[in-house]
Amino acid sequence: LEIDGKANHLFIRDWNDRVSATVGSSSVFTCPQKSNITMVTWKISPKVGGPCTLGYRADWNKTDRTNCSDGMNWKFRPDRDPTLEIRQVKIAHEGNYTCELVAAEGNFHQTYHLTVLVLPKSTLECDDQGNPVCQAAAGKPAAQISWVRESNLTPSEEGHDDGTVTVFSKFTAHSTEVTNTTCIVSHPAGNWSKSIACRSRNLILYVSIILCFLSIIIFVAVIYYFKLHHDRLCHKTKPPETALTHSPQDDTMEVEPYTTYVQKENVIYNSVSDLTV
Template sequence: MKAGADMKTAGKTVCVFVLLTITKVTDIMITAGNDSVSVTVGSSSVLACPQKSNITMVTWKISPKLGGPCTLGYRADWNKTDRTNCSDSMNWKLRPDRDATLEIRQVKIAHEGNYTCEVVAAEGNFHRPYHLTVLVPPKLTLYCDDQGNPVCKAAAGKPAAQISWVLESNSTPNEEGHDDGTVTVFSKFTAYSTNVTNTTCIVSHPAGNWRESIACRPNNNDSILYISIILCFLSIITFVAVIYYFKLHHDRLCHKTKPPETAPTYSPQDDTMEVEPYTTYVQKENVIYNSVSDLTVGQNLLQGLSPAT
């Protein structure tokens, strides 16, 4: 009894394992069998469905890399379409009862992912999977760095761009990834010969190829160093000379003799002004005295004349 139960359990385990294996293999085959479609960002893309007669139902199942899945459906018996979680940029190109082609307008990076069209018709069930890849053209920039070396920059491309130079170079590109999936590639041109002044950068990308030329003048580091030392030395000399000049000038100002003090001068007018009050006082005293004397004399005369009368 126990052995039978163990065999039954083992059989179920084997069946589950086989089913899981078949499901996994099927998923891998479906993914590997997807039709790869590449489209440049900003353009439009159309994905076709299997063309069958007497269609009962059509369903587009979309699984983008960014965001949640969405579906577009059509039922012939109801003559009705519906959509779930799909943006307005994705819709039927024509009437789904005539052509179930999906159109994506103004493709963005978020539209990249897996698209599957499932058709139910009188002939049977059919499906067609796609894998949509969105290409982002890089922006080419070519400039000279501080050392006079040409630098080529392919900014924000998807996938990463390839940079090469017309002349032979031992440069190694550097990549910088961004959150939106784009990649910026830098490459500094390092020539084997120091006589090279003009070179051309070539950027290769699935969305196109670009090239640009530039002429850079190599900088002489020794000359720059010598010039910097000379300028620094001249600046120090000038600074010391200015300090010495101001110090000498300040000492001269401090040692200047003070002007001699001059005795105050007195004018005759000052003496007159000082004597005049005293003279006025004496004159007043004399007038009073004379007046008293005259009065006394007058009284004496009167007294002398009275007995005679």
């Protein structure tokens, strides 16, 4: 908008710009560069909280500030360069910034619409079912999530009180094969991508059941082997049981000494008898 008043040579010019800044960065707003500045005023209208003003009057050589935080101030001397600087941008700084400048050439207005960007914290993990889950947490504005392998799933969003948004997206694989899946997070403050390989939990469950079954079989086989081996050792070391038998030969062995004694007695007796005769 430009108005030329030829009668008093008054120029009023108004420029509107849209700017963006990332949380934690610095942001600079400039006024039209004019000489012989009489007065300059910055009027800030944030979306959250009350307005604040920074002013300078050349005839008084004085600056003034009302309801402005310490992180928001003149970048240089306002009589030479009325540039406004925000040292560390926060979400609360989002809003309109208007410079009203009065100089010998006329009155000038410069308005900026500041949008604060918050880079989301992006993660890519495997859920309990073995599906890749991509998340872009607390971003402003909401991030866009896409997969290298096409997916028809619509990401879900969760808004927060500070204006940030968390976006979730789960990729459901149609097979149990282990393949790399890449998640891409697109955001005005910066892009992010990561790849992951998730194993299907069904496949893991089947493998676990088979391993458990094999372990049981091996355990039973080992117990059976040691039990069988122990029985064989006991059978080899046990002395043979012999039954007590009574044979006629034993009776003969017991009778023979007595028979021999009787025979000897008879021999002696006969010899004595012969001598007597």
